[in-house]
Amino acid sequence: MRRTILVLVVALAAILGLGTAVIAVGGGASNVTRARLEKSLPTVFANTYVNQAHILGRHVTARSLHAKAMCDKHGPDVADVGPGGDWVCLMSWTDPQVPMPPEGYGKFELNVHSNDCFTAGGPSKLTGFLTITDTRGKEVTNPLFEFDGCFDPGADNTPTGVFFPSLFAVTSTTLTRDAKGGTSLKVNCGTGAHGCAGTVVASDGNVNLGSMPYRLKEESTGTLRLPARLPPGTKEVSFEVRPTTGAGPSGPATIPVERP
C-alpha cells in the first residue's frame, strides 16, 4: 500500500510538472478569441431573437437583423483572448420596433468557458426581462434574457473589423462645493474602440461656466474640474458633452449643487 501511495504521489507530481512545462512553453494559445466571439455571438443572438419574436407573435428573420458585435476582454490593457467572465461585447442590430440607443449598440456581458461555450446576457432595455408575455397572455421565460452558445474552436480567426465608439457618461449625481468654491465632475468612458475625447461645456441657465476638455481611455473613470468658481447661489449646473472621439449622452445632464 505504501508503494502504491508513493507511486501515485510521484505520478501526480509528474503530471503537475508536465503541466507547468506545457504552460511555460505554449501558454496563452487559446481557442477563445475576439474574432471567434464576434462571429459567433451575433449568430446565436439573431437566432434567439427570432425565437423571442416568435413567442411575442412578431415575425423577424435572423438575416434581417444584421447583427454585428465588437468584443473586448477585461479592459484595454488585457489581450482579448482566453476564457473568462470578463468579456464584454457591444452589439448592434436592426429591428424597426426596437430602436437602438443613440450610441448605436447594446452592451452584452459574456461568461466564456474554456470548452468554447459561453453564456451571454444583454441590456434588459433592448432584450427584455426574465419573463415575457406570449401571444396567449401566458408568462414564459424570455429566451433572450440570458442565452448559451458554442463556437467552433477551429473557426476562422481573422478580425471582423467591427468597431463601436466608447460611450462617455457623466456619473456625478450632485455637485459639492470645495473649500475654494470650485467643484468637480465624475465621468466615465465605457467599452469601445478608441476611448473618449472632447469637451464638456458647463452652464447655469444662460451663464456659461466654462468648458472642460477630456481624454479618457476606454473602460476608465475620470474627474473633471470646473475651470472657474461656482457663482454663489447656483442651484444646478447643466453639462453638455461635445465628443470628438466616442459617443456622448443624447442631451445635456443637469446636476443639482449640494447646499453647504
Add this chain to the structure above:
Amino acid sequence: MTATQAAPLTREAPAQAPRRHPGLGAALRFEVRKLRAQYRAWAVLLGAVLAPIPIVVIIHGQSRPPKDTLFGRFATDNGFALTLLVLGFATQWLLPLLTAIVAGDVFASEDQHGTWKTVLTRSTSRARIFWAKTLTAGGFAVLLLVLLAASTIVSSLLIVGSQPLIGLSGQTIAAGTALKLVTASWASTLAPTLGFTCLAILLSVWSRNPAVGIAAPVVLGMVMGLVGGLGGIEAIRSLLLTTPFEAWHGLLTQPRFTGPLVDGLLVCGAWSVLSLGAAFLMHRRRDITGG
C-alpha cells in the same frame, strides 16, 4: 467471487479442448462468465437502466431550471435538452466511474483473490488472458453506455416530451433531427469512455489493487476536468482524456463542426493504445511465483 468460479472452470476446460490450446474465444467466455457472476456488474447495469427515470422525473418537476449547465435552461420542459443535460453530467465523472467498476477490477481481482497462479497455469497464453479481460471490460463499457443512453433518451422523451430543441447557435432543431443528434452525441462519448476503460485496466494491472483500479481513473478524470477548465493552458487541454467528452457540442451548432470529434478520436486512441500497451507489458513480464 472469482474464487468461487474457479471450480466450474476446471471442470469445463478439459471437456472443451482435450488436446489443443483453447483460443481467445474460450478465454473470453470464462471472463464473461466471471463477470456475470459479479453482483456489482449487474448492479451497475441495472442502475444504468433504472436511475435515469427518477432523475428525469425530478428535473422535470423543478420550477427553476438548472441554468449552470448547457441545455439546463430548457431541460424542465424539453426532453432532448434533458437528455443532453444528463449527458453533460454523466461525462463529468459518472462514465469513468461506471466503466472503472469493471475495468479497474478485472485484473486486480485476481490479485485480491490470489488466483493468478490458477489462471496463468491454464493452457492458454498470458496474451490471450490479457485480451480476453480487456475485451470483457470494453464490452461491458459499450453495453453500459448503450443502456444508459437508451434509458435516458426514452425516459426523457416519454416523461418530458419531444418538443423541437433550441441548439447551441440558438437555432430551432426539429424533433426528428434532434433525436438523431442527441443519439449521436451520446454515441460520441463512447471513445473517451473506452479510453477510461483502458486507463482503468492499466491502473488495475499496475496497482494489483481493485480499489486503486476503480477510484484512480475517477480521480484522474476529475483532475483532467479541472485542468481542462482552467484558462490559459489550452495546449494541454486538447490532450486530456476528458476533452473528447465535450466534442458533441459541435453537433448541436449551426453550422455543425466535427473538428473536436476527430481530434477526440485520435486523443482517445492514443490514450487507449498507450495504456493497453503499458498494461500488456506489465502483465506479460509479471512474476507470479511470489504470490
